[in-house]
Amino acid sequence: xxxxxxxxxxxxxxxxxxxxxxxxxxxxxxxxxxxxxxxxxxxxxxxxxxxxxxxxxxxxxxxxxxxxxxxxxxxxxxxxxxxxxxxxxxxxxxxxxxxxxxxxxxxxxxxxxxxxxxxxxxxxxxxxxxxxxxxxxxxxxxxxxxxxxxxxxxxxxxxxxxxxxxxxxxxxxxxxxxxxxxxxxxxxxxxxxxxxxxx
Amino acid sequence: xxxxxxxxxxxxxxxxxxxxxxxxxxxxxxxxxxxxxxxxxxxxxxxxxxxxxxxxxxxxxxxxxxxxxxxxxxxxxxxxxxxxxxxxxxxxxxxxxxxxxxxxxxxxxxxxxxxxxxxxxxxxxxxxxxxxxxxxxxxxxxxxxxxxxxxxxxxxxxxxxxxxxxxxxxxxxxxxxxxxxxxxxxxxxxxxxxxxxxxxxxxxxxxxxxxxxxxxxxxxxxxxxxxxxxxxxxxxxxxxxxxxxxxxxxxxxxxxxxxxxxxxxxxxxxxxxxxxxxxxxxxxxxxxxxxxxxxxxxxxxxxxxxxxxxxxxxxxxxxxxxxxxxxxxxxxxxxxxxxxxxxxxxxxxxxxxxxxxxxxxxxxxxxxxxxxxxxxxxxxxxxxxxxxxxxxxxxxxxxxxxxxxxxxxxxxxxxxxxxxxxxxxxxxxxxxxxxxxxxxxxxxxxxxxxxxxxxxxxxxxxxxxxxxxxxxxxxxxxxxxxxxxxxxxxxxxxxxxxxxxxxxxxxxxxxxxxxxxxxxxxxxxxxxxxxxxxxxxxxx
Numbered sequence: 158x159x160x161x162x163x164x165x166x167x168x169x170x171x172x173x174x175x176x177x178x179x180x181x182x183x184x185x186x187x188x189x190x191x192x193x194x195x196x197x198x199x200x201x202x203x204x205x206x207x208x209x210x211x212x213x214x215x216x217x218x219x220x221x222x223x224x225x226x227x228x229x230x231x232x233x234x235x236x237x238x239x240x241x242x243x244x245x246x247x248x249x250x251x252x253x254x255x256x257x258x259x260x261x262x263x264x265x266x267x268x269x270x271x272x273x274x275x276x277x278x279x280x281x282x283x284x285x286x287x288x289x290x291x292x293x294x295x296x297x298x299x300x301x302x303x304x305x306x307x308x309x310x311x312x313x314x315x316x317x318x319x320x321x322x323x324x325x326x327x328x329x330x331x332x333x334x335x336x337x338x339x340x341x342x343x344x345x346x347x348x349x350x351x352x353x354x355x356x
Numbered sequence: 357x358x359x360x361x362x363x364x365x366x367x368x369x370x371x372x373x374x375x376x377x378x379x380x381x382x383x384x385x386x387x388x389x390x391x392x393x394x395x396x397x398x399x400x401x402x403x404x405x406x407x408x409x410x411x412x413x414x415x416x417x418x419x420x421x422x423x424x425x426x427x428x429x430x431x432x433x434x435x436x437x438x439x440x441x442x443x444x445x446x447x448x449x450x451x452x453x454x455x456x457x458x459x460x461x462x463x464x465x466x467x468x469x470x471x472x473x474x475x476x477x478x479x480x481x482x483x484x485x486x487x488x489x490x491x492x493x494x495x496x497x498x499x500x501x502x503x504x505x506x507x508x509x510x511x512x513x514x515x516x517x518x519x520x521x522x523x524x525x526x527x528x529x530x531x532x533x534x535x536x537x538x539x540x541x542x543x544x545x546x547x548x549x550x551x552x553x554x555x556x557x558x559x560x561x562x563x564x565x566x567x568x569x570x571x572x573x574x575x576x577x578x579x580x581x582x583x584x585x586x587x588x589x590x591x592x593x594x595x596x597x598x599x600x601x602x603x604x605x606x607x608x609x610x611x612x613x614x615x616x617x618x619x620x621x622x623x624x625x626x627x628x629x630x631x632x633x634x635x636x637x638x639x640x641x642x643x644x645x646x647x648x649x650x651x652x653x654x655x656x657x658x659x660x661x662x663x664x665x666x667x668x669x670x671x672x673x674x675x676x677x678x679x680x681x682x683x684x685x686x687x688x689x690x691x692x693x694x695x696x697x698x699x700x701x702x703x704x705x706x707x708x709x710x711x712x713x714x715x716x717x718x719x720x721x722x723x724x725x726x727x728x729x730x731x732x733x734x735x736x737x738x739x740x741x742x743x744x745x746x747x748x749x750x751x752x753x754x755x756x757x758x759x760x761x762x763x764x765x766x767x768x769x770x771x772x773x774x775x776x777x778x779x780x781x782x783x784x785x786x787x788x789x790x791x792x793x794x795x796x797x798x799x800x801x802x803x804x805x806x807x808x809x810x811x812x813x814x815x816x817x818x819x820x821x822x823x824x825x826x827x828x829x830x831x832x833x834x835x836x837x838x839x840x841x842x843x844x845x846x847x848x849x850x851x852x853x854x855x856x857x858x859x860x861x862x863x864x865x866x867x868x869x870x871x872x873x874x875x876x877x878x879x880x881x882x883x884x885x886x887x888x889x890x891x892x893x894x895x896x
């Protein structure tokens with residue numbers, strides 16, 4: 158005798174609440190960024206120019222595209238096009254992987270230059286620049302972790318779709334995963350200009 | 357529960373039998389009972405540590421432990437009592453047991469997530485216990501993990517902070533679940549104006565859990581990163597700012613005290629009308645003041661930091677906001693007292709705990725204003741007055757509310773009644789011991805004794821001795837209470853649906869409630885939660 162509730166609105170409602178907690182989680186790091194920026198504006202500008210803007214831009218494009226594909230996947234499942242849904246899910250995951258690979262090369266280059274949290278080289282560059290890179294690694298690292306979780310989530314939902322557990326009249330799981338993915342995208346939309354562009 | 361012929365409700369009905377029927381159960385009542393067992397176990401350990409602290413302070417100098425052990429003891433006492441006992445106590449244990457039944461639902465919105473939150477709690481608890489016994493020794497930072505000490509000490513802060521992170525995650529999941537449940541699963545006729553006040557407080561609490569907890573999550577993660585990578589974000593020597601840690605920490609941890617006290621206020625709001633045989637005075641004022649406390653309480657965090665070197669203007673603003681919180685809190689106290697006025701008061705054990713709650717909370721709450729006012733806080737900051745105040749609201753408030761809830765609802769969930777006389781003796785000892793212990797602490801704090809030292813000046817000896825003796829009286833009271841409740845659960849007299857004659861929905865289902873709470877048909881509510889017309893208490 159299992160308890161079977163079916164409340165799609167409730168599920169979405171819960172997901173939005175969860176996304177809100179994610180925003181607060183990241184906001185802690187953004188508060189630290191704001192405080193440090195007021196304290197060290199010139200050092201932040203200097204450190205920002207040391208980042209490779211091409212990596213950041215490519216990753217922005219990759220993530221925005223992946224947000225589009227997952228949104229299309231939700232539309233596809235609503236119309237019952239299972240095959241198309243699956244393709245779009247796999248494309249989203251592929252883009253997530255591209256993002257992470259790109260990130261790997263970006264970080265490798267920076268770590269190769271001796272820029273990583275706790276490094277001697279970073280400590281020599283003075284307080285403001287150290288703060289910038291520490292925050293950069295922690296925020297982008299936490300975001301990268303979310304990319305990993307979101308990608309896995311979409312993978313699981315794709316498998317469930319293939320098995321027929323997610324269908325055109327039971328697609329909240331895919332919808333919620335897509336919402337999560339949009340949040341991952343949204344965080345990056347703020348992260349990218351703050352670290353790469355505006356300074 | 358041993359006789360198989362008697363009705364046992366959800367204790368027997370389960371898709372799985374044995375221990376797995378509990379560990380894999382998504383039934384909100386079973387999860388609530390599992391939470392209750394965990395928090396009582398935590399409470400007993402935490403109380404023993406508290407008694408050890410009091411014993412060390414019975415006389416100046418080293419009595420039973422040295423400085424390092426003392427630091428670890430009060431830290432672990434704090435972590436256990438706050439993150440593992442108070443925060444999940446009423447919301448997770450009694451919230452799970454009652455929220456769905458009180459709104460006429462068969463379960464919470466996300467039963468599986470509910471079970472997951474219990475597992476997060478257990479994992480966090482296990483990690484906390486491992487942190488005590490492994491690595492560089494038990495953490496000695498105090499439960500607040502203040503930098504720079506927490507980033508420099510060699511004790512096992514990493515694991516303890518991660519444990520607190522997991523416990524926070526569990527709390528967030530419960531919050532999401534409860535907010536959604538209240539919005540989506542109210543039965544027919546259960547309008548917002550007919551929600552029991554306990555549900556209102558759980559609802560307000562759940563919002564705080566959702567809104568504030570992630571902040572402490574990221575803060576504790578940052579402490580771990582500081583320790584692992586030496587990033588220096590909170591280290592002034594390397595361009596960081598230690599004050600930022602305090603801000604980030606208290607943005608959660610001040611609202612967290614409302615997570616601990618608000619549901620307790622909800623319990624009292626249920627108990628008082630039932631035993632005064634009167635509708636609660638000012639229903640909407642009570643309901644909305646819960647939301648007001650949750651809202652205003654989220655804006656006062658920096659009143660923990662008056663002595664930290666913050667700007668005077670900030671101190672002024674936070675002092676003002678702190679006084680604002682007193683308004684909805686006072687509304688509650690006055691409304692409880694007004695409910696009692698001309699009521700037909702029955703001094704049953706839950707009612708005694710509720711009255712003790714009002715007494716203790718009034719003292720603790722007024723002490724909070726003394727601390728919230730910047731001028732007096734400079735004198736009282738980091739003295740035993742703070743410790744006394746905190747225990748008055750958290751133990752005298754939150755703890756007593758939990759005991760009230762246990763005496764009020766355990767007969768419902770076990771179907772058996774404890775011995776009233778023993779309950780009253782336990783209550784009396786607890787109440788007297790409590791006030792002796794913590795009033796002495798408050799007084800010695802005003803005299804200037806600082807907190808968090810294992811030693812003190814000889815002039816504080818008498819009051820510390822009084823406080824320690826009070827803690828023994830309290831311990832005896834606790835033992836009597838727990839033994840009596842346990843015996844009641846085991847072999848008390850069976851009770852019917854409604855032993856207290858209360859009007860909320862949970863009293864209209866059998867004791868203990870069956871799986872899915874209501875029979876074939878969903879309940880339909882036609883009157884308010886405190887409308888006692890025609891409600892008669894069952895004999896037991």
